[in-house]
Amino acid sequence: MAYFIQLIVEGLATGSIYGALALAIVLVNRSTGMINFAQGAMAVLATFVAYALTESGTPLLVAIVVAFVFAFLSGAVVERVIVRKFEGGDPDTAVVVTIGLLTLFTGIAAAFFGYEPHPFPSLFPAESIDILGVFISLRSLGTIIVLLLVMVLLQSLFRVTKMGLAMRAVADNPQSASLSGLPVSRLLMIGWGLAAGLGSIAGVLVAPQLFISPSMLDFALVYALAAAILGGLDSPFGAVIAAWTIGIVENLAGAYVSFIGDDLKIAVPFIMVMIVLAVRPQGLFGRKVVVRV
Amino acid sequence: MSLLELDNVGASYGAAPVLHGVSFSVEENDAAGILGANGAGKSTTLRAISGMVTTTGSIRFDGRDITGMRPDKIARLGIAHVPEGRGTLGDLSVRDNLRVGAFQQRDRKTVADDIEYCLDLFPNLRARIGSNASTLSGGEQQMLAIARGIMAKPRLILLDEASLGLAPSTAQNVYATIGRLRSEAGVSMVIVEQNAALAFRVVDHAIVLETGRISLQGPREKLMGMDEVRRAYLGG
Numbered sequence: 001m002a003y004f005i006q007l008i009v010e011g012l013a014t015g016s017i018y019g020a021l022a023l024a025i026v027l028v029n030r031s032t033g034m035i036n037f038a039q040g041a042m043a044v045l046a047t048f049v050a051y052a053l054t055e056s057g058t059p060l061l062v063a064i065v066v067a068f069v070f071a072f073l074s075g076a077v078v079e080r081v082i083v084r085k086f087e088g089g090d091p092d093t094a095v096v097v098t099i100g101l102l103t104l105f106t107g108i109a110a111a112f113f114g115y116e117p118h119p120f121p122s123l124f125p126a127e128s129i130d131i132l133g134v135f136i137s138l139r140s141l142g143t144i145i146v147l148l149l150v151m152v153l154l155q156s157l158f159r160v161t162k163m164g165l166a167m168r169a170v171a172d173n174p175q176s177a178s179l180s181g182l183p184v185s186r187l188l189m190i191g192w193g194l195a196a197g198l199g200s201i202a203g204v205l206v207a208p209q210l211f212i213s214p215s216m217l218d219f220a221l222v223y224a225l226a227a228a229i230l231g232g233l234d235s236p237f238g239a240v241i242a243a244w245t246i247g248i249v250e251n252l253a254g255a256y257v258s259f260i261g262d263d264l265k266i267a268v269p270f271i272m273v274m275i276v277l278a279v280r281p282q283g284l285f286g287r288k289v290v291v292r293v
Numbered sequence: 294m295s296l297l298e299l300d301n302v303g304a305s306y307g308a309a310p311v312l313h314g315v316s317f318s319v320e321e322n323d324a325a326g327i328l329g330a331n332g333a334g335k336s337t338t339l340r341a342i343s344g345m346v347t348t349t350g351s352i353r354f355d356g357r358d359i360t361g362m363r364p365d366k367i368a369r370l371g372i373a374h375v376p377e378g379r380g381t382l383g384d385l386s387v388r389d390n391l392r393v394g395a396f397q398q399r400d401r402k403t404v405a406d407d408i409e410y411c412l413d414l415f416p417n418l419r420a421r422i423g424s425n426a427s428t429l430s431g432g433e434q435q436m437l438a439i440a441r442g443i444m445a446k447p448r449l450i451l452l453d454e455a456s457l458g459l460a461p462s463t464a465q466n467v468y469a470t471i472g473r474l475r476s477e478a479g480v481s482m483v484i485v486e487q488n489a490a491l492a493f494r495v496v497d498h499a500i501v502l503e504t505g506r507i508s509l510q511g512p513r514e515k516l517m518g519m520d521e522v523r524r525a526y527l528g529g
Contacts, residue, residue, distance in 0.1 A: 162396070169382050169393045176380035179343060180393050180445060181368035234384075 002134045007251045013140035015247020016147035020202035021217065021224035022231065022239040023154060024195040029233050030171040031191030032079075032087050034094045035225070038101035040217030042078070043199030045109050046071035047207050047216070050200075051120055052113075060121050064204050068197045075196025076189040083192065084185070088174070109214040117211035123204070143205050150201060151240050158236070167191055219266070226269045230276055231285050238285025246272065294356050296321045296481050297342070297449060302350035304334075304341045311337045312505045314350070319449070324475055324482040326492040326499030326513075328526050333502040335485040336377050339451045342483070343367055343374040354449070369397055373442035377453040377485075379434045381441070383427030387418055390426050390437055394444030404444075411440035414470050432463035439467070443474065449481045456488050464491060471495055489526035493517060501526075 021039060028036045036042075050067035054060055078101065086094050124142035128135040158164040169177040170187045178184045202224075203217065210216050227246055231238030246269040254265035276284060295318035304312040312334045319325045327335045341348045344364040352360045359367050368374070373394075382390050391411060395404045412419045415436040421429055426437055435455055442450050452471065456464035468491045475482060475495060486492035492499065493513055501509040501522065509516065516522045 162392075165385075165389060165392055166396060168385060168389070172382040172384045173380060175345070175364075176376070176382060177393065178364040179345075179368055179374045179376065179380065180441065181365050181397050182393070183365050 004252075005134045006136065007255055008248055009134075009136050009140050009144075011248030011251035012244050013137075013143045013247070014251065015227075015244035016143045017202050017206045017220055018223040018227050018246060019147050019240040019243030020150060020198055020205065021220055022227040022243045023150065023236055024198040024202070025224055025228040026231070026233060026236055026239045027154075027191060027195040027198065029228070031167060031188055032083070032171075034083070034087070034091075034098065035228075036101075036195070037095065037098040037221070038078075038105055039195065039199050039224070040221035041102045041105035041109070041214075042071065042075065042196050043203040044212070044214060044216050045105050046074070046196065046200035047120070047203030047212055048109050048113055050204055051118060051207070051212050054121055060123060064123070064200075067200050067204060071196040071200035072193040075199075076193035078196075079189050079192035080185075084188075087188070106214045113212075113214070115214060117213040117216075120204075120207035120212045122208035139208070146201065146205060147240065150198065151236060154198075154236050163187075163190070223269055226273050230269075230273050230283055232283030235283075235285040238283060242284060295319060295353075296323070296355060297483070298351075298353040299338075299342070300351045300353075302338075302341055302348055302352060304337050304346045304348045306337075306346065310505065311346075312341065312348075315500075315502070315505075315507055316350075317500050317507070317510065319481055319483060321448075322479050322481055323498075324484060324496045326489075326496035327483065327485045327502060328487075328489050328492065328499055328522075329502035330525075331487075332504075334505040335502055336453050337505075338502070339374060339376075339453050339483065339485055342451060343372060345374075368445065371445075371448040372451065373445045373447035373449070374451040375438045375442045375453060375455070377457065379438040381426040381429075381434050381437050384425060386425055387422045387429070387437055390441050391444050394441035397445060407444050407446070411443055414443070414474065415440055431458050432460065432467070435459060435463075435467055436470075439471070439474075443478070443480075447480060449483070452482060452484045452486075454485055454487060456486060456491055464488070468494055487526075489522070490528075493527075 021043065024039050025036060028034060046067045049070045050063040053063035053066060086097050122139055124139045126139065128137045158168060166182050167187055169182060170184050174184050206220060207216065223246055227243035228239050231242035249272060250265050250268050253260045253268045254262055297319040300316050302312060302315045303310060315338060317325065327338055329335050337346060340346045342352060344362050344367045348360060351358060354370055354372060359370065382393060391408050392404065395407060398404050417433050418436055418440060421433060426434060429437060439455065455467055459467065472495050474480065484492050484496055496513055498512045499516055500507050
């Protein structure tokens with residue numbers, strides 16, 4: 001039983017990394033209707049900024065804050081300079097553009113830091129605590145708490161603040177929003193900036209385990225996409241629940257279903273996505289689009 | 294000085310010109326109508342004023358040249374465009390749609406009072422205040438679109454085909470409220486309408502567009518007395 005609970009907590013922790021990235025994907029999709037395949041690569045570049053700063057002796061927390069700001073600004077610039085031209089256009093073109101960005105950002109990271117993995121310091125101590133016979137690592141616990149905080153902050157941004165209201169309006173109908181005087185282009189930049197910032201959080205959370213390398217988040221991105229789609233693409237809450245589910249199911253299936261093991265467990269979330277989408281095409285928490293005629 | 298002045302305005306979508314040399318003006322507390330058949334350039338005229346199409350010529354609002362300005366900047370100057378097809382924010386609640394309209398207002402009390410005023414104008418919206426705009430009926434969506442425009446406390450409202458797709462009684466209701474709004478709030482209006490009989494209930498004067506050019510213009514009484522207007526737009 002203790003082992004089972006441990007597997008669940010670890011699953012939640014890995015799921016939280018996917019969740020942070022999935023939130024970023026949902027944020028971009030809600031504001032511009034695009035899926036940003038470069039979300040992981042942008043996050044890795046920001047994490048490398050934190051890495052370079054810690055290597056030069058900057059305290060980790062400061063390095064992470066700087067990385068977040070870097071990510072926010074680079075996200076905003078990417079939207080303004082590159083993505084702007086393709087918003088509201090052909091979705092296929094948008095896919096190609098963001099995949100292009102993925103290779104661009106991976107290339108930039110590799111040019112500066114090489115392809116070999118570097119160790120990255122963790123925000124949380126490596127110890128575990130014993131809760132009623134179950135050993136839970138502080139790292140897993142910390143990761144889960146950070147994601148919960150991020151989700152609550154994001155949800156309140158959208159639900160409570162005037163800027164959140166404006167961002168929802170722009171995501172819904174940019175033209176109408178501009179007719180009400182909303183500065184649409186600035187809001188889209190902020191949306192991309194926030195998404196990139198969220199990605200950098202995923203990056204610094206996962207880097208201590210995986211070691212930092214340009215392709216560190218490639219796998220995580222695939223899981224995060226699965227989570228975002230499973231959760232319904234427009235629901236931050238749904239994305240996190242789906243990411244947790246994926247993390248847990250993957251971990252349990254790998255441990256308990258003998259023919260799956262470590263090699264095949266990567267397929268588990270995708271089988272889940274296929275089954276869910278066959279039954280509920282709008283995802284677990286997505287809204288069904290109802291059109292009045 | 295007129296509140297709104299269009300001087301020799303042209304507009305095109307890509308290479309296709311839609312408006313040619315349109316000139317007219319709207320005074321403070323004035324309501325102007327734009328009549329014409331489908332494709333005559335009525336909506337494009339409104340889109341030119343609110344900055345949604347590329348234009349030539351000159352458009353001045355309150356003495357200020359707004360030609361080529363971004364739509365959000367023009368809106369912040371005090372022009373509310375209620376577009377054809379309503380343009381409500383479907384995934385947002387009725388209340389949030391109204392709050393978006395009031396984006397420029399800083400005082401919460403004023404916003405709350407204005408929401409109350411809108412709900413008085415359009416009582417149907419009161420029961421639907423928490424519902425998503427996409428679940429409203431066509432008439433309710435039109436009311437919401439107008440209410441969202443009012444929330445911005447504009448000096449000029451551009452109203453595009455407010456009766457389109459509505460049951461005749463609903464359309465009558467909507468125009469009764471527009472008339473009330475004019476007398477109570479003293480806001481100026483440019484009204485595009487295919488149903489000229491409805492438009493003539495509110496406007497003081499009108500222009501008639503034919504293939505992007507002004508073919509007739511004048512005060513309401515004069516236009517209503519003209520045979521060609523009666524035949525083409527008033528059903529005989």
